[in-house]
Amino acid sequence: MRLPNAVHTSRSWRVHELTRDFTLEDVWALPTPGGRNDFTRLVQDFPRLMQGLASGDSSSVTSRATRLLFAVRRALGRVFRWDGSGSGVGSRVPTLRDRLPADLRDAPTGPDLGSFTSVYLLDDEWAVELANRTVHGVMHIGWVPDDAGGYRGEMAVYAKPNGLLGTGYMHAIAPFRRVIVYPAMMRQIERRWQAGVSGAVRPAPEDT
Template identity: 65%
Template sequence: MRLPSTAHTSRPWRIHEIAPDFRVEDVWALPTPGGPDDLPYLVRQFTDGEEPGKASSSFVYRTLFALRWKLGRLLHLDGAGSGVGGRVPSLRDRLPADLRAAPPGPDSDSLPFRSVYLLHDEWAAELANRTMHGVLHLGWVPDGAGGYRAQMAVLVKPNGLLGAAYMLGIKPFRYVGVYPALLRSIGRRWEETAGQRK
């Protein structure tokens, strides 16, 4: 379920002090009912998850990601030097001492995100290309019924006019295809791995 931006901005997440120049693009409630200490399981699901495009992903999801990577190759959006540590410095360079000293959390084997930090109730990972610098933020929040669930926010810092046009151009595809398929996949895998969290 899509949430208003205030569902993210009203919480005392550490990402606010680290990325104040990024805007909130999307916020979603994830279908991940759990207990107070379950965020590491979800982070592992994201970082060890299947690569978009594998057979078990939805057809729409596979198709949209295949199109995105093909366009990225044609337009040279994802080339060497366009990412984190190339075109933009890592957000890890902005971390306060307490977060810099803590383990950053796992990097993804299947997605182009690099972990920035992992706490008991939030995880941030970043990616960059020629169009933008983005943050995937997972927060672990009370669900209002005595349990907990995840909340996913996408934060972006577009790279000039190209970035603004890119973010506007992909918006309908994100809402029609990517997010619905992603949320279904997250929920399905969360249910399948419920026994590992007992």
């Protein structure tokens, strides 16, 4: 479920200190119910939950529409060289780790996630970043109380477009991202989280 941006900005997440020149694009409630101490499990399990979505390899993505959009994005990236050498974190843009205050710099880095590089990991939040020739993006995963007396994940996505190209790109993909990609992502995460919790391994039906 998509949430108002204020749900995220009202919390005292450390990511706010690092992203003042970024735009908060989206906030989503993750369908990952758990207990107070389950954030570590979410972080460890996130590569499986996001398989194919964070890496750009859509072969394991269950949504056919999302696979098509990923294929189009890969094709455009090859034609316009959006993802080539010199376009990523540490090349076109400095890593956000350079902005970390001392206490975060000394905290665990956390795992990378596909094409995303981890910035920091705390007991209830994790930030990863990605860059190409269109945008410098940050995905923040937090662990928050839910309405049922438990906890769940919450995902926030920040972006810093690269000039007119990046601004135009972000505007162009916004409806596809919010109507197709993120809803399909939530369904995939929910199925895989439930399967992991139950210990069952079931083939997931394809989304349209």
